Structure formats: structure tokens, C-alpha cells
Amino acid sequence: MQAAIRKTQASWSRFRYRIQHQGLASALNLGVSLWHQILDPKTAPPTRREARITRQRFLRLLERDLENVEQGIYPAELLFQFPMRDYLKIAPEGFAELVRVYRSKRARASRQVSILGNTDEFPRYYLQNFHWQTDGWLSARSARLYDIGVEFLFLGTADIMRRMALRPIVKGLSDPTFSPRVLDLACGTGRFLLQIRRALPRARITGLDLSPFYLRHAAALVGEDDRTAFVQANAESIPFESESQDAVTSVYLFHELPKDARRNVAREAFRVLRPGGRFTICDSAQLVDNDELEAFLTRFPAMYHEPFYKGYLRDDLAKILEEAGFKVVESDTHLISRVISAEKPA
Numbered sequence: 001m002q003a004a005i006r007k008t009q010a011s012w013s014r015f016r017y018r019i020q021h022q023g024l025a026s027a028l029n030l031g032v033s034l035w036h037q038i039l040d041p042k043t044a045p046p047t048r049r050e051a052r053i054t055r056q057r058f059l060r061l062l063e064r065d066l067e068n069v070e071q072g073i074y075p076a077e078l079l080f081q082f083p084m085r086d087y088l089k090i091a092p093e094g095f096a097e098l099v100r101v102y103r104s105k106r107a108r109a110s111r112q113v114s115i116l117g118n119t120d121e122f123p124r125y126y127l128q129n130f131h132w133q134t135d136g137w138l139s140a141r142s143a144r145l146y147d148i149g150v151e152f153l154f155l156g157t158a159d160i161m162r163r164m165a166l167r168p169i170v171k172g173l174s175d176p177t178f179s180p181r182v183l184d185l186a187c188g189t190g191r192f193l194l195q196i197r198r199a200l201p202r203a204r205i206t207g208l209d210l211s212p213f214y215l216r217h218a219a220a221l222v223g224e225d226d227r228t229a230f231v232q233a234n235a236e237s238i239p240f241e242s243e244s245q246d247a248v249t250s251v252y253l254f255h256e257l258p259k260d261a262r263r264n265v266a267r268e269a270f271r272v273l274r275p276g277g278r279f280t281i282c283d284s285a286q287l288v289d290n291d292e293l294e295a296f297l298t299r300f301p302a303m304y305h306e307p308f309y310k311g312y313l314r315d316d317l318a319k320i321l322e323e324a325g326f327k328v329v330e331s332d333t334h335l336i337s338r339v340i341s342a343e344k345p346a
Contacts, residue, residue, distance in 0.1 A: 013076060013079070014066055016080075017062070017065075017066065017079050017080070018062060020080070020082075021062055021156060021157070021160070022062075024082070024155070024156040025058065025155040025156055025157065028151075028152060028155045028156055029155055031152065032152065032153065032155065033045070035098070035152075036303060038102065039101075039102060039105060039303050039304075040302060040303045043299055043302055043303060046295075046296065047295075050292075050295060050296060053292050053293070054296070054335075054336075057333075057334075057335045057336070058155075058157065058335055060334075060335075061157060061160055061161070061164075061334050061335045062160070064164065064334065065079065065160050065163060065164075066079070068163065068164075068166070068167055073166055073167050073170050073171075073199065074163065074166050074170070074195065074198060074199035075198055075199070077198065078159075078163060078195060078198055078199075081159055081194075081195075082151075082156065082159060087147075087148045087151065090144065090145065090148060091148070093141075093144075093145060094145055094148050094149065094152070097133070097134060097141075097145050097149070100134050101131070101132040101133060101134070104129055104132040104134070104305075105132045105305070109129065109132075110128050110129050110132075110305050110307070111127065111128055111129070113127050113128065113129060113135055113136040113138055122138075122210060123234065123236075123261070125257070125258050125261070125307070125308070126210060128305065128307065129305055130256060130305060130306065130307075131149070131304045131305060131306070132304060132305045133145070133146070133149065137210070137211040137213070137214060138211060138213060139213055140213045140216070140217070142213065142214075143188075143189055143211070143213045143214045143216070143217035144217065146188065146189050146214075147189050147191060154335075154336075157335055158191075159191060159195070160334075160335075161282065161334055161335055161336075161337040162191060162192045162195060162251055162282055163195055164282060164332075164334045164337065164339045165192070165249060165251065165280050165281070165282035165339050165341075166195060166196070166199045167339075168278060168280050168329070168330045168339065168341030169182070169196070169199075169200075169247055169249060169278065169280050169341070170199055170200065172247060172277070172278035172280070172329075172341065172343070173200070173246065173247060178202070179202045179203060179204055179227070180200065180202075180203050180204070180246035180247055181203070181204050181206075181244065181245045181246045181247070182196055182200065182203045182204070182205045182206070182245070182246065182247045182248075182249065183205075183206045183208060183238075183240070183245045183247070183248045183249070183272065184196065184205065184206070184207050184208065184248075184249045184250070184251070185208050185235040185238075185248065185249065185250040185253060185265065185269065186208070186209055186210070186235055186250060186251070186252075186253035186256075187207030187208060187209050187214075187215070187218050187230070188209060188211075188214050188218065188251070188252075189214055189217050189218055189221060190207060190217065190218025190219070190221040190222045191221070192249065192251045192282075193205060193207050193218060193221075193222045193228075194221060194222050196249070197222060197228070202227075203227070204227050204228075205227065205228050205229070206228075206229045206230070206231060207219075207222070207228075207229070207230045207231070208230075208231045208232075208233050208235060208238065209230075209231075209232065209233075210232065210233065210234050210235075211232075212232055215230045215231075215232055218230060235250070235253065235265045235268060235269075236261055236264040236265055236268060237264075237268065238268045238269075238271070238272050240272045241272070242271050242272060243271075243272070243273065243274045243275065244272055244274070245272045245273050245274065245277060246273075246274055246277050247273075247277055247278050247279075247280070248269045248272065248273055248277070248278075248279045248280070249279075249280050249281075249282075250265070250269070250279075250280075250281045250282070250283070251281075251282045251283070252282065252283055252284070253265070253281075253283065254281060254283045254312060254317065254320075255283050255284045255306065255308065255309050255312040256306075256308060257308060257312075258308050258311075259308075259311055259315060262312075262315065262320055263320055263323065263324065266279070266320050266321055266323070266324035266326070267324045267325075269324070270324045270325050270326060270344055273344045274344070275344055275345065275346040276343065276344065276345075276346040277343070277344050278329070278341050278342065278343050278344075279321065279326060279341070279342050279344070280339070280340070280341040280342075281317060281321075281338075281339070281340050281341075282337055282338070282339045283312075283317070283337065283338055284297070284300075284309070284312065284313075284336065284337060284338065285297060285333050285335075285336050285337055285338045286312070286313055286314070286315075286316060286317065286338055287313050287314055288316050288318070289333070290333055293333075293336065296336065297313055297336070298310075298313070317331075317338065317340050318331060318340060318342075321340070321342040322342075325344065325345070326342035326343060326344060327342060327343050327344075327345055328340060328341070328342045329341055329342060329343050
């Protein structure tokens with residue numbers, strides 16, 4: 001009897017999950033299509049073939065998310081993590097930001113970033129309005145609106161694509177009962193830190209980011225305790241001792257970096273990892289083994305200010321990691337993201 005009840009509950013959970021995300025994606029797709037036409041009317045809409053491929057990848061992503069829960073990679077509560085109520089509260093401010101983004105793009109204002117204090121602590125490439133967002137990474141408003149903007153752009157799948165990085169992280173920690181030291185580079189608003197905390201409740205987690213505003217937002221979201229810390233620093237120069245971390249992660253960082261900076265971050269991740277530890281990256285898909293996405297991926301920087309994205313598309317992450325000394329153990333594409341995990345040789 002109890003087994004039958006659990007099976008029914010699991011089936012209902014899967015059904016509710018699919019309905020929630022397919023409905024959300026369909027609703028957001030209308031808004032995103034309109035927004036793209038406003039932002040760049042010269043850009044051709046997706047072809048039927050591209051739309052069909054994207055739909056197939058979207059369904060596979062949902063199925064993989066459910067499989068990861070069934071295999072114990074992370075708890076089922078993460079399936080319903082989407083904070084709709086919180087996003088609705090700041091939706092009016094989000095719409096106002098869309099107007100500012102439109103104006104910034106029309107004016108080609110890629111460097112209108114205002115910050116009090118000394119800007120010498122930030123590399124020059126960092127002081128830009130990435131995605132045309134107001135203040136770039138350097139304001140509390142930017143941090144407050146970032147997640148709703150990303151979920152709008154990715155049709156409600158941003159958190160799901162982040163979760164795909166949890167699988168190689170959990171698998172790479174051979175003993176789940178101990179308290180692994182996990183360092184998340186460019187932790188941003190802390191959405192992925194929250195997922196790590198749910199998947200690895202015993203882990204000692206550190207979120208590192210260059211923006212003090214995003215760090216404050218992350219600390220408020222995740223909370224600070226004796227197992228969670230936040231550090232303001234450049235991932236090109238991590239202020240930690242060598243071999244001090246059991247796992248290092250990075251979500252949506254590498255496509256925002258110049259070519260040399262990507263390699264500097266990979267070398268630093270290699271340095272701070274213990275032998276046998278893993279560096280897991282979740283980022284935009286690349287052109288390697290993704291010919292069917294080429295038209296979609298190359299359209300993206302035409303609409304949004306992504307100064308290093310074109311170079312990133314052809315700068316194979318696997319080769320970057322191997323150059324740094326890693327051995328790549330997993331690489332897969334999930335919808336329009338790529339998850340790659342590499343091990344530091346023991």
C-alpha cells in the first residue's frame with residue numbers, strides 16, 4: 001500500500017513539474033519573441049527546424065532533471081525552486097529595466113558603469129554593461145534584477161540548466177558523508193550556491209565574486225553560517241592556498257571573459273584543487289559538436305552586449321582545461337548550455 005502511494009505521488013510530481021515548466025516556457029516565449037523584435041528587428045526569427053530542435057532539447061532537459069532526482073543527485077524540492085512570487089514582485093522594476101536596456105543598445109552605451117570608489121580593483125574588461133544591463137555588475141539594482149532577466153531570456157530554464165552541473169560535482173565526491181570544501185567562482189546572486197547547499201547539505205561552501213553588490217545579494221539569499229562564506233576577489237587570482245578545495249565550480253563565467261582570462265581562471269582552479277578534485281563548469285553551449293545550434297548561438301551577441309562571446313564559441317573549454325593540466329571526464333550539452341567537468345590528476 002505504501003509503495004503504491006509513493007508511486008502515485010511520484011507520478012503526480014512528474015506531471016506537475018512538466019506542466020509547470022512547459023506552461024512557463026510557452027508564456028515567456030511570447031514575451032521573448034516580441035522583445036527580440038524590438039531589440040533587433042533585423043535579426044531573422046528562428047526557422048521551423050531550429051524551433052523543433054530547441055523544443056526537443058527542452059524536453060530532454062526536463063527529463064534529465066527528473067532523472068537526477070530519481071537517482072538521488074539532488075532532492076525533489078529543487079524541481080519546484082522557481083520563485084515566481086518573488087519575481088512577480090519585482091516585475092514592474094524589471095519592465096523599467098527593459099526600457100533602459102533598449103536605450104543603452106540604441107546608444108551603444110557599453111561602458112556607462114557608475115561606481116563609487118576606486119575602479120582600479122576591477123579589470124578593464126569587467127567595467128561594461130554586459131547584456132546592456134544598467135550598471136553592469138556594479139550596483140544593487142543590477143543584482144536584484146539579474147535572475148528575473150536571465151529566467152526571462154532562457155524561458156524559465158536557467159535554474160534547471162544550472163542544476164545539470166550538480167551531477168558531476170556529486171559524482172566526483174566519492175564519500176558523500178564527509179564535509180567537502182566547494183568553491184564557486186563568480187557566484188553572482190547565489191542561485192547555484194543555493195542548489196549546492198540542497199544537494200550537499202554537509203559541504204563547506206565559499207562563494208567568490210568580484211562584485212560586492214552581487215556578493216551581498218548572494219549572502220542574503222543563501223545565508224551566512226559556519227559552513228558558508230563569501231569572498232570578494234578576481235577568479236584570475238584566487239586568494240586561497242594551493243590544494244585547499246575538494247571541488248571548484250563556475251556557472252556562466254567563461255563566456256564573459258577574454259581569452260587570456262579564461263586560461264588564468266582555469267589555472268587558478270587547478271592550483272586550489274586537491275589532487276583528484278573536480279572543476280565543473282556550466283556555461284553557454286559552444287560550437288563544438290553543436291552545429292545545429294550555430295545559427296541560434298551566433299545571433300545572441302548581435303542582440304545583447306556580449307563582447308567576448310564570439311571568441312568563446314570557438315574556444316573549446318575542454319582544450320582550455322587540458323592546457324591547465326586537467327583531465328576532462330564529462331562533457332554534455334543541455335538545451336543551450338554546456339556542462340564540462342575535469343579532474344586534477346591524483
